[in-house]
Amino acid sequence: MQGIGTRRPVRRLMMRGLALAATAVALTACFGDYDGLRPTAGVDTQTRTASLFGGMFTRRTFSEPTTMPAEEVACRRRLKRLDVTFEDIPRIDDGGGCGIAWPVKVSGLPRGVKLSPEGTFTCAMAEALAKWTDDELVPAARLRYLSGVDTIRQGSSYSCRSIRGEGKLSAHATGDAIDIMDITLNSGRSIDVHKPGFFSFREKSLLSTVREDACPYFSTVLGPGYNRDHRNHFHFDMMKRSSGYRVCK
Template sequence: MSGVGVVALAAFLAACTTGSVLSLQPAVDVGSSTASVPRIAEPLPRGAALEDAQSPAFEAPTVQSPDVFSPEMQADVSAEVQTAAMVRPRQGTGLQTLVPKDPYLAGYPRMDPPAAPGSYLPADEVDCRKQLKRLKVEFSDLAPIRDGQCGIDHPVKVSAIGSVKMKPAATLTCAMALTFSQWTKNELVPSARRRYFTGVRTINQGSSYSCRKIAGSRTLSEHGKGNALDIMSIELNNGKDIDVKKPGFFAFRQKGLLNTVRADGCQYFNTVLGPGYNYDHRNHFHFDIKDRRRVACH
């Protein structure tokens, strides 16, 4: 082959391996990043968050193909996958790897753990508490009560109904607390004002929640469900104490008040028992909201 032919062949081979002769562009990138050497991004501070690396100014590193990893680098990558989502320098290489702790959840917002069972209130319980607040009832939520057959899922402890104190504070279901508060505000207090020209200071109760059966039977009392309340006496603002126990023959105002609030209670409660019903109820009013076909008012 002549000298001219050798020169032409050499030029042809050079053009095939180094890019276009006219554009003077190489066929492979020989700059800061190549196919065999990963490009090093701008170093980030130790502990930088994944959100920092996702900013427009961040330039993600190019990851090597697995076939060129050395065993040492493979071990480094495995260790990095176990760490939190942050950028850390590899020992001895100066390379940086951006690896989220769980790559499948990296794009999702953080989720709080589910609430513990029993820590939420059903819609009807939430609404009941709103109504108690509208009536200005002072109450606190208690932990669920579990006592064999007895108990209350979402109990409340009532200490006052507006300006009327409850002594001692009564542990009830919210439904019973609401019904009793409505009776107190709409019937008891107005009746006391009409007959004694004064308001009610304190309601003295003898039993709210109590795990027991109905006397002389095997049936669970409504007290064991938090649906009942026994009223022993009523103290007025003028200091007068009205005992529910059957008053004397000449105690006309006291008898009138007790008879009125007892009868009005039948419009709110499903069970109203008091003096004259039996010996066990000789000294108190028993109110409850047991689900009945007919109201028991005695």
């Protein structure tokens, strides 16, 4: 009888150990891969394993994403506060200096303004575009037309190409530029950025104002009248120049 009494505590300990092990395995299966604070798109990964109970049970292998830089995380928080509709997409690397390390695809801007087609940018470029839309474009349209802005129609965002006639990469090649072709108001009126007619006073006023007011938001602002290549659109970009010089023409 004494021997039987000694075995029972040992058996209970073994059963508890097995129950704990089974619970650990179940939790690992449920939560092993999840990390809601880290990005998963377009990042390199490294693999690791962990063992439980001295190797009796082995945790399954999982990928741990490289952490997004703090400035990129902060930028995305600002986009959300600005009510920008965007999604993170995988890293773009087209070679020759073309690409975006942490790209975002934008389909909506502040105040319900749609971007059509959706554009691919760096987060910094998306933020500058959002602020210009919110602070300058929409108020200017309401002042002149008593209407908000429905859609910005863009002709180019990210594109691996060089500046025509210069050979060096365009700001489009790094996701730091946009070409704006047309602005459609909530009233249905469409305002073509192409130089308006002689008597189109309100259109001229709106386009001139929003173009001039874009200069503090971007490092380059070009449009109709600058040269033939920009005769039908605004070109805004965030090209970095060593001198900090801005081009606003």
